[in-house]
Amino acid sequence: DAKTTQPTSMDCAEGxxxxxxxNHSTISGNEYVxxxxxxxxxxxxxxIHGLKNNETNEMASLIITEDxxxxxxxxxxxxxxxxxxxxxxxxxxxxxxxxxxxxTRLLVRP
Amino acid sequence: xxxVSQDPRHKITKxxxxxxxxxxxxxxxxxxxxxxxxxxxGPEFLTYxxxxxxxxxxxxxxxxxxxxxxxxxxxTLEIQRTEQGDSAMYLCASSxxxxxxxxxxxxxxxxxxxxxx
Numbered sequence: 024d025a026k027t028t029q030p031t032s033m034d035c036a037e038g039x040x041x042x043x044x045x046n047h048s049t050i051s052g053n054e055y056v057x058x059x060x061x062x063x064x065x066x067x068x069x070x071i072h073g074l075k076n077n078e079t080n081e082m083a084s085l086i087i088t089e090d091x092x093x094x095x096x097x098x099x100x101x102x103x104x105x106x107x108x109x110x111x112x113x114x115x116x117x118x119x120x121x122x123x124x125x126x127t128r129l130l131v132r133p
Numbered sequence: 134x135x136x137v138s139q140d141p142r143h144k145i146t147k148x149x150x151x152x153x154x155x156x157x158x159x160x161x162x163x164x165x166x167x168x169x170x171x172x173x174x175g176p177e178f179l180t181y182x183x184x185x186x187x188x189x190x191x192x193x194x195x196x197x198x199x200x201x202x203x204x205x206x207x208x209t210l211e212i213q214r215t216e217q218g219d220s221a222m223y224l225c226a227s228s229x230x231x232x233x234x235x236x237x238x239x240x241x242x243x244x245x246x247x248x249x250x
Contacts, residue, residue, distance in 0.1 A: 055235040066135070066224050066241025067176065074235055110175055116235055119164060119228070120189060123175030 026050070027111045027124055034130040041098040043127050045111030048092045053116045056087060058096045060107040061126070067110065070096065101131045135159075137242035139225050145248045146215055153211045154245045158227030165208050166239060167200055168224040169193070176224055182208060215249045222246050 028046040035041040047056065055074050059067040071078055071085045073094070078085045084097040098105055108126040136159040146152050158165050164183050168176035179198070180190045184205040194200075197215075202208040212219055223246075226239040 066137075066226070066244055067239075068135075068241070069238040072235060108175075114235070114237065118189075119181055119183075119237060120166070120178040120191075121168075121176070121239065122178060123168075125173075126175055 026113050026122070029109075029111055029124060029127045031125070032128040032130070034132055035101050036132050037103055038100055041101040041105065041129060041131070043096040043098075043109050043111075043129065044093065045096070046093045047111070047113055050091050050113055051115075054113040055116065056085065056091075056094050057112040057114050057121070058083070058085065059110045059112065059121070059123075060105075061110070062104075062107040067123075070109075072114075101129075103131050103133065105129065106131045135240040135242065137225060137227055137240050139223075139242040139245050141245055142243060143246050143248075145250065147250050148215060148217060150215055151211065151213045152215055152247065153209055154223055154225075154247075156208045156210070156225030156227075156242060158207070158225070159229075159240055160206075162227035162229050162240070163205070164228045165202055166226040166228075167208070167210050168226065170222040170224060170244070171220075179210075212247075215247075217249045220247055220249045 057072040058070040061067045073085045087094045110126040138157045140155045166181040167179040170176040182202040197213045200210045222244040224244045226241045228239045
């Protein structure tokens, strides 16, 4: 079973920041927080991952709380192409499988 | 296009028939994964290979399911005696050898959509 909790759906306006929360209160010390997204009719796509520090790449920023029990994925300037289902996943360093939950369906409005 | 290809993209079969799907990963990737996704749900892990060795199988993978990666390159997933409950999207992914720092990006193919009548 997925060990993360995400809102079922969210929306934001095009050009604004999208902040997607994820709760993972039972995270263990060797689990990384991964984010993937799945645009309709495509396979999932990796976005970003982190252990305990905040991370940023060309797609997004990941903010992990100090106690690591929750995190937020930030899309700084959402576009219509960011409409997708976003999955927050915990991955143990010794395991390669991804356990997906139901994710958050993000709708970016024009 | 992620570089991972799957064939066929769509398969319609009758209950009780056998089906086989193929996945061609990115060439230098040593790990290959199979997932299954039903409508409205996130993908479910089925199995993964490191080179030609099948290292983990989900309990979802019943005796009717078998996967191979004979030469550590392409992989096949076979379903015997298909059931209507097998109708789903079957996704393949691959990943490169670990560069460290917990990085393991999986690149997904477009999937094979199976419909069992």
